[in-house]
Amino acid sequence: MEKATQPRAFYGSFFHTPEYGSFEYLERALIEVGEDGAIERVIAHDDPNQAAALAKVREAGTLYELGEGRFGLPGFVDIHIHSPQWPQAALALDEPLYRWLDERTFPLESKFADVDFAKKVYSDLVDQLLARGSTTAVYLGSAHLEATVALAEICAERGQRTLVGKTVMDDPKANPDYYRDASPEQAVRDTETLIREVEAIGRKSRAGAWPVITPRFIPSCTDEVLRGLGNLAESTGAYVQTHCNEGQWEHDVVLERFGKTDPYALRDFGLLREHSIMAHCPYLTEEEGEMFAELGVAVAHCPTANSYFSSAVAPVQRFRSQGIHVGLGTDISGGYSPSMYENIRQAVLVSRLLETGVNAQLPPEERGGLGEGTRLSLVESFWLATAGGAEALGLPLATFEPGRAFDLQVIDVKRPDSDLTGFGVFDEPIDRLARILYLSTPDNVRQVFSQGVLVCDKDAR
Template identity: 35%
Template sequence: MLIRADFVHFPQLKNVEILHDHVLAVDETGYISHFSPASSEESQTLLSQDADVTVIPRGSFVLPTFCDLHLHAPQFLYQGTGLHLPLMEWLSGYAFKAEERLDADPELAKRVYERLAENLVANGTGAVLLFGTIGVDTNIILAKAMQDVGIRAFVGKVSMDISSRPTYKEHTASAALATAEAFVDRANALRAPLEPHRRLVEPVLTPRFVPACSDALLNGLGELATRTGARIQSHLAEARDEVDLVKADRGVDDFEVFDRSKLLTPLTIQAHCTFSSKEDLAGLAARGTAIAHCPLSNAYFSAKPLPLREALDRNVRVGLGTDVAGGYSIDIMVAMRWAVGVSRMREGGRSEALKHEVQDSTKGADTRSVDIDWREAMFLATRGGAAALGLSSGAFVVGTPFDAQRIYLFDPESLPRGAGALDFFDLGLGGEAQDLSTEMIEKWWCLGDERNRTGMWVQGHKVGPWR
C-alpha cells in the first residue's frame, strides 16, 4: 500500500512535525517500509511502479491513532450517569452493579461491547487498555468484540476478592488467581491461530485496586505476572476516601502495597495517581511503571489533579485515559482538552500563590510552569500512550506498525466552510492555495469531532465504516 499525503505526528513533547507531501509505503504485514518526501528518488520510483496509490488531497492529513490507557468496558452500559456520587459510593451503586449484570447476561455483554468497539473506532482510538468484569466468559466476549473490529486491545479480567457488593466478588484469593490464569490462557488461545502481526488483542492482569484485593491476591498476581510476562493494570492513589481507606486498613499507602507485591514493573500502567507524592513519582519512574492520566474523571472523583508536569519532569511514562464511565466521554480528544485545561488551572493557582506568599530567600521559589499545551497533549494521546503500552507505533517511522487516522479539515472548493464545526475564513482568498499549518491543526484540536475523521488503519488494515 502506498499513501501520498501530508502527515502529522508528535514524536516528542512539544514537537509537532508537519511532513508535507510525503509518500508512505506499508508492507504486507502492516509495517511502514518507506517514508520520505514525494520528491525523493525512492518515492518517485515507488510511485512509478505502483498504480494503486491512495492520494489524500490538500485539506486533509494523516495522523497516528489515539491510545486510551484506561477504560472500563462494562461501564459503557451507563456512560454519562451517576456522576453525582463520591467514588466509593459510585462503585457500589453503579459500577459493580453494571459489571455483575453483564456477567449474568452474555447477550447484553455482546451488545454493549460491540457498540463500544464501534465507538472507539469512530473516535480514532486504535489502541485501548480495558478493564472488564470478574467473569472469564464475559471478558472473552469483550476480547472477541475488539478483535473483530480490528483495533489493538489490552483486555483485563478484573481480580477482586473484597467488595462492598457481596454478590460481586471472587470468594477467595486462590479462586481469583485461578480465574485470572484461566483468562490469560483463553485469551492467548483466542489469538494463537492468527498470524503474528494480526494478534492485536492481549490479556492483562487487573487487580481492581487495593481496597478490593487482599494481600494474598495481590501477591499471587505479582507472582503470576512474573511467571507469565503478562501486563498489569490497576488504580493507584485516585481519591481521598480511597487513599484514607487503604492507609487505615493496610498501614501503608497504595504505592507501598503494590510495590511489595511486585506489581509495579515496566509492564504496569496505573490509572490516576492523583495523590502521589514526589517520592512516589520518582519510584514509578525508577520501576518503569506508566500512568494513565484521566483528567475528566479526576474532576468528578478526585479532590486533586495529577501533578502531570512533575511526573513528566521525572521521566514517568504518561498517556491519557477516558476512564469511562468515571469520565463521561469515550473521545480521547475530550481527555486531551481537559488535560490542558486542568494544567492551566494548576499553573494559575501556582502563580497566584507565589504572588501572595513571603518567599524564604534561603530556599528560593520553584518558578517552573506546571501547565501543558495542546502539542504535549497530542504527544500523550499518540506516541506517549503507545510507549506506555510497549508499542513502537504513535509516530511515522520505518519499521513500525502503520496505525493511522485520516483527518479532513476542508475541501478547497468549499472554503471558507470547513468540515464539521470548522471554518477557515482567511483561506482561499485570491485563489491562493495554502499549505497545512500548525494553526489549522490546533483549530481542529480545539473544535474537531467525529465528522473530521474519514479513515483509519491499524497494523496497515483499514478499520471502521471507511473500509
C-alpha cells in the same frame, strides 16, 4: 480521493509527535507499508525518489490518497477504559464516588454475567472508539471471565489492538454479595485462564491482543488475592493495571490498612514492575515517582475523570521530568467521553489550573498552584495520546516512522457542519493541528486504519 482496495502506500499530509514537546508535519509525504502492517519507508515530497515511488504504487493500484482538505494523524492509544461502564457514560458524575459505585457501577457491571449482553455492549464500544480514532485500547473488563474473553475476541474481529483484563475484586467486606470473585483462589485461576485465552486470541489477531492482570484497586481486594496476582505477574511477565493514588479516600484506606501508601503496598505485593499501568496517580509524591521511574511503571493520566473523582490534577510535567512513562486515558465512565480528542483538550485545561491554583479569592501566591513549568502544551498532550501511550505500553506504535505499526485516522477539515479550515487565516501547520485537536467532531474522522487495514470508513456509509 483515490482509495485502493488493499493499500500498501499512503500519500498525503500527516501530523505526528516523534519527540515529546514537538510535532512533525509530513507535507505531501508517501508512507509505504508492509504486508504485516508496519511502516517500511517514509518518503518526503522533496525526496527525488518520491515521484518514481508514487508512479509505481499508482500503477499497482495499491495507493491510498488522503485527498485535498484531509490530514492524517496516528491512531490514538487509550490506556484506561472500564469497558462494562459504557452504558453509564455521562451518568451520575455529580454524585460522590461511593454512591456512583454502589448505585450505578456495581449493579451495571454485574449484568455482564450475561455474555450476550456483554457482546452487545462491547461491540458498540469498540465501534465507537474506532470511529473516534482509538486504534489501541487498554480495557478493564467486568469480574466475569467469559465476558472479558469475548471483549478480546471482538477487538480482534474489529481490528482494534487491545490489552484487556478481568477485573479482580474478591473482598466480601468491600464488595456487594451479588458482584465479586468467589474467592482469592478462584480469582487467580480465572486470571490465569484469561492470560492463556487472550494470548491465543493475540496470536491470531493482526493488530494484537495482550492479557492484563487487573486488581480493581487495593480497597476491593484481599491480601491473599493481591499476593497471588503479584506472583502471577512475576511468573508470566504479563501486563498489570490498577488504580493507584486516585483519591483521598483510597489513599487513607490503604495507609490505615498497611501503614504505607498505595504505591509501596502495590510494590510489596509484586504489582509494580515494568509493564504495570497505574491509573490516575494525582497524589503520587516525588519519592514515589522516583520509584515508578526506576521500576519502569507507567501512569495513565485521566484528566476528565480526575476532575470528577480525584479532586486533584496529576502533575504530568513532574512525572515526565522524573522519567516516568505517561499516556492518556478516557477512563470511561469516570470520564464521560469516549473521545481522546476531548481528553487531549482536558489535559491541557487542567494543567493550567494546576499551574495557577483555582481559588480566586486568595492572593496568587496562596492559591496552591505549582507555578511555571506545570502546564501542558497542546502538542505535549497530543504526544500523550499517541506516542506517550505507545511508550507506556512498550509497543512500536503511534508515530509515522519505519518499524512502527501503521495506524491512521484520516481527518476531513471541510465537513459541512464542522469546517476546520479557519478560512485561510492563521494557516501554519501548528494552526491546522490545533484546530483539528480542539474542534474535531466524530464526523471529521472519516477513515481509520489499524495495522494497515481499513477498520472504519464513514465515507462508505
